[in-house]
Every structure is written in structure tokens, then in C-alpha cells.
Amino acid sequence: EPEVTQTPSHQVTQMGQEVILRCVPISNHLYFYWYRQILGQKVEFLVSFYNNEISEKSEIFDDQFSVERPDGSNFTLKIRSTKLEDSAMYFCASSVQRGSYNEQFFGPGTRLTVL
Amino acid sequence: AQSVTQPDIHITVSEGASLELRCNYSYGATPYLFWYVQSPGQGLQLLLKYFSGDTLVQGIKGFEAEFKRSQSSFNLRKPSVHWSDAAEYFCAVGDTTGANNLFFGTGTRLTVIP
Numbered sequence: 001e002p003e004v005t006q007t008p009s010h011q012v013t014q015m016g017q018e019v020i021l022r023c024v025p026i027s028n029h030l031y032f033y034w035y036r037q038i039l040g041q042k043v044e045f046l047v048s049f050y051n052n053e054i055s056e057k058s059e060i061f062d063d064q065f066s067v068e069r070p071d072g073s074n075f076t077l078k079i080r081s082t083k084l085e086d087s088a089m090y091f092c093a094s095s096v097q098r099g100s101y102n103e104q105f106f107g108p109g110t111r112l113t114v115l
Numbered sequence: 116a117q118s119v120t121q122p123d124i125h126i127t128v129s130e131g132a133s134l135e136l137r138c139n140y141s142y143g144a145t146p147y148l149f150w151y152v153q154s155p156g157q158g159l160q161l162l163l164k165y166f167s168g169d170t171l172v173q174g175i176k177g178f179e180a181e182f183k184r185s186q187s188s189f190n191l192r193k194p195s196v197h198w199s200d201a202a203e204y205f206c207a208v209g210d211t212t213g214a215n216n217l218f219f220g221t222g223t224r225l226t227v228i229p
Contacts, residue, residue, distance in 0.1 A: 004158060031215060042119070043159075043205060043219035056216060091159065098215055101147050101166055106159035 002026045004107035006092050012113045013082055021077045021110045023092030031055070032075045033093040033104060034067065043091065049075065050098065082114045117142045117208050121220035128196050129228050136191040136223050138206030147209030148189040149217065150180055154202045162204075165189065176200070201227045 005024045013019050025032050034046040048055040049067050064086075066078045075094075079086055089111050093104040118141045128134055140146060147166050151159040163174025170182040180191045189206060203224050207217040 009156075033215065035217075035219075037219075040221070042221050043207075043217075045216035045218070048215040058216070093159075095215070099209075101164075101209060101211075103161050103164070104215075104217065105161075106151070108156055108158045 004092055004094055004105050006090075006107035006110050008110060009108065010111045010113070012115065015084055015114055016081050019079050019082055019112065021079075021090050021092075021112070023075045023077070023107055024073050025075055025092070025094030026105055027073070029094035029096050029105070031095045031098055031102075032067075032069070033095075034077045035091040035093065035106075036060075036088040037091070037109075038085075038088040046077075055098070079112075082112075084114050087112055087114045117146065117210065117218040119206050119208050119218055119220035121204075121206055121223050123223045124221070125224045125226065127226040127228060130198050131195050134191075134193045134196045134200070134225070136204050136206075136225070138189045138191065138220060139187050140189065140206070140208045141187065142208055144211060145184065147211060148180075148182060149207040149209065150174065150178070150189075150191050151205040151207060151219075152176075152202045153205065153222075159205060162191070196225075196227055198227045198229070201225055 007022045032049045037043045047057040047061045089109045091109045092107045095102045095104045120139045149164045150162040165182045203222045205222045206220045
């Protein structure tokens with residue numbers, strides 16, 4: 001069964017460094033998402049992406065963040081100049097179509113630790 | 116604004132016992148409602164969803180949920196829990212205007228004891 005994969009599973013970085021989190025969505029899916037979950041808090045929507053551009057973004061998704069689909073398979077989240085409060089689990093998801101009624105398939109997450 | 120509340124952070128049940136996980140939502144209209152499960156090291160897996168129609172929805176792994184508009188609730192139930200059901204369970208609300216994003220609760224961790 002096709003699945004969303006994410007690498008790395010755990011990333012440790014120093015405050016101020018840049019990190020790139022990688023995701024491989026399901027191959028025939030067209031919509032891609034990033035969510036994050038700070039320990040003990042809700043899973044929060046960051047951004048959705050379609051046709052090589054951002055479709056929606058939350059207020060969390062500021063200039064520190066960017067997303068890219070550099071090739072036909074990968075979908076990346078870049079965090080510039082990481083802060084301690086960026087420590088969280090980051091989930092990638094993909095869906096066939098737009099609209100939240102379409103099932104979003106989630107990856108296992110990348111745990112980011114900023115020291 | 117949409118929001119989801121899962122009042123139980125951690126629940127422990129005995130194997131074979133019944134289970135109910137609570138979820139309350141805040142939304143201006145009837146939302147799309149979802150339950151996801153996350154096992155250790157795995158992604159969030161969709162258990163079931165409600166869009167309209169019959170307020171009792173059946174999902175995978177023997178789970179069901181009931182939408183109660185008057186209580187703004189969408190509680191997840193299972194009549195007999197198995198040890199493999201131990202996981203984190205997330206309730207989520209989807210926007211009905213066509214936007215993609217889901218709004219999640221904080222999750223409920225289920226422990227199953229023999």
C-alpha cells in the first residue's frame with residue numbers, strides 16, 4: 001500500500017541553523033501539506049501546496065518557513081534560522097484532491113530538536 | 116474559529132473492555148469530522164470520517180463514532196478493545212468551505228492493559 005515517507009525521523013540542530021525536512025508524498029497525489037505538533041499541544045496546520053505554489057498557510061508559517069517541490073517526488077519544508085520554539089514533530093501529508101473531505105495521508109513525522 | 120477539544124489526555128482500559136474517547140468541536144456550521152490514530156513510529160491513519168447523513172459512522176478496526184449536533188460532539192467508540200489498539204487518537208475538524216487544512220485536538224493516549 002502506498003504511503004507517505006519522511007526523512008529524517010529525528011533531526012537535532014543548533015539554534016540559528018537552517019534545516020530541511022523531506023517528504024515523499026504518494027505518487028498520484030496532487031496536494032501536499034505540512035503540520036506540526038509541539039510536545040503536549042495540538043497538531044497545527046502550517047501550509048498546503050498545489051501546482052508548485054502555496055495554496056493556504058497559517059499564521060505560524062512566516063518568513064522563516066518555505067516549502068518546495070524540487071523534483072517530481074520530494075516535498076520539502078525549510079526552516080531558516082531555527083529557534084528553540086521550533087522544536088516539534090513535523091508531519092507531511094498528501095491528498096488526491098483539494099478540500100478537507102479528501103483523505104489526507106500522513107507520514108510518520110520528523111522530530112526536530114533545536115538546542 | 117474552528118477548534119477541537121479532547122478532554123482526556125490519557126485513558127487506560129482493560130483488554131476486552133469497551134472504549135469511548137471524547138471529542139468536542141467548535142465550528143460555525145456542520146463541519147467535516149475525523150478521527151485519526153497514530154501508532155508509535157507510524158503516521159496518522161484515518162479511522163473514520165463524517166460529512167453528512169447518518170450520524171453514526173463506522174470505521175476501520177471496529178471503531179465507530181457518533182455525531183451529536185446538540186452537544187457539538189463526535190465521540191469515538193469501540194465495544195471491545197484489543198491490545199493492538201494502544202495508540203494516540205486524534206479528533207479533527209475540516210473546513211467545509213473548500214480549504215484543505217484540518218484542525219486537530221491535542222490527542223488522547225490509549226493504554227490497554229491485559
